[in-house]
Amino acid sequence: MQTRRQAYRQGAKDAFPSVIGLIPFGLIVGTASTAAGMDPWLALAMSIIVYAGASQLAAIGLMVQSAPLAIVLATVLVVNLRFVMYSASLAPFFRQLSTGRKWLLSYALTDHLFALVNARFTPDGCHKHVDAYYIGGAVPTWLMWNAMVAIGIFAGTLVPKQWSLDFAIPLVFLALVFPALTTRTHWITAGAALVAAFFTAGLPMKLGLITAAFVAVSIGTWLDYRQELEKRIAR
Amino acid sequence: MSIAADWYGVVTVVGAGLVTVAARASFIVLPARTAVPAWLRRALKFVAAAVLPALILPDVLFRDLGPQEIVNIYRIAAALCAAWVAWRTRNIFATLGVGMAVLWLLKLIGPL
Incomplete structure (x- = not known):
């Protein structure tokens, strides 16, 4: 990647498999918003403005039940907290860029882009043209995502309600959860989240998700901290 | 039930966008010395x-309930099948396909 042009192209090339992988998820988010009775233009605006599938689905689920604004925003923040982690790990690559460019690149950040940049560059090594590489991957990702959501939104109007397409939302989350369960502590965290979600499902103002997530993250963090202490003592 | 493009819808969508871009930009736009607390x-x-x-459970158990139902048995059965597929294959297509197929089959032939 000697020139910027080559970096753009390499980014697009590396992003290709994940861009194809966006097709079903984007279609589902589009159809699910229509299935929830969301205004099609609002749904498309959400896809462009928020640009984060899992949190879009979570927000739609709450908005259809007229949950208070603060609860929807808190839920979106919780679902998107992983971006804080990505942001911390990508920050060294973008140091030299202007503030405006930093915001623009931040807006386009996705799970896949984060993984791609981390696979090809190291903060200490040479990362010339890393922003060009990033944009090369970000542009097709953005175009594919929003095109698929748009198609889903308008295709969704053709699907009868009896098909229960809203069930696709928890199914997508199911497909996403297992790769996140890497250790025993993660499994315990997930189990705690299920139990907590069951008992908080009836909470007013749709507070259940945030409460359950907070309880489970606390349990996971505490177990992890204790394990590290034990390791330190054993040494 | 619907979500209109009224003030609630628009403000919520814009707010969700601001929250999300703030999470994404956080450490990229913060000064270089800012470290993530342990x-x-x-x-x-x-x-x-x-x-x-926590997102999955209420969508599976408590949505689309019949008049006599406390939890949605069909959705639970479909989700368990889909969970097994997701765990084994890690494939989003297969998970969706199996989950929806089991739900449709149960709705078609089930007694409830």
């Missing part, structure tokens, strides 16, 4: 494992 780094490791199950 407790936050530890907690962030468990966010996905906590949030996703």
Whole structure:
């Protein structure tokens, strides 16, 4: 990647498999918003403005039940907290860029882009043209995502309600959860989240998700901290 | 039930966008010396494992209930099949396909 042009192209090339992988998820988010009775233009605006599938689905689920604004925003923040982690790990690559460019690149950040940049560059090594590489991957990702959501939104109007397409939302989350369960502590965290979600499902103002997530993250963090202490003592 | 493009819809969507871009930009736009606190780094490791199950459970158990139902038996059965497929294959297509197929089959032939 000697020139910027080559970096753009390499980014697009590396992003290709994940861009194809966006097709079903984007279609589902589009159809699910229509299935929830969301205004099609609002749904498309959400896809462009928020640009984060899992949190879009979570927000739609709450908005259809007229949950208070603060609860929807808190839920979106919780679902998107992983971006804080990505942001911390990508920050060294973008140091030299202007503030405006930093915001623009931040807006386009996705799970896949984060993984791609981390696979090809190291903060200490040479990362010339890393922003060009990033944009090369970000542009097709953005175009594919929003095109698929748009198609889903308008295709969704053709699907009868009896098909229960809203069930696709928890199914997508199911497909996403297992790769996140890497250790025993993660499994315990997930189990705690299920139990907590069951008992908080009836909470007013749709507070259940945030409460359950907070309880489970606390349990996971505490177990992890204790394990590290034990390791330190054993040494 | 619907979500109109009224003030609630528009403000919520714009707010969700601001919250999301803030999360994404956080450490990229903060001054270089800002480090992630140790407790936050530890907690962030468990966010996905906590949030996703908490999102899944109410959508499976308590949606689309019949007049006599406390939990949605068909959805639970379909979700268990889909969970097994997701665990074995890690494939989003297969998970969706099996989950929807089991739900449709149960709705078609089930007694409820």
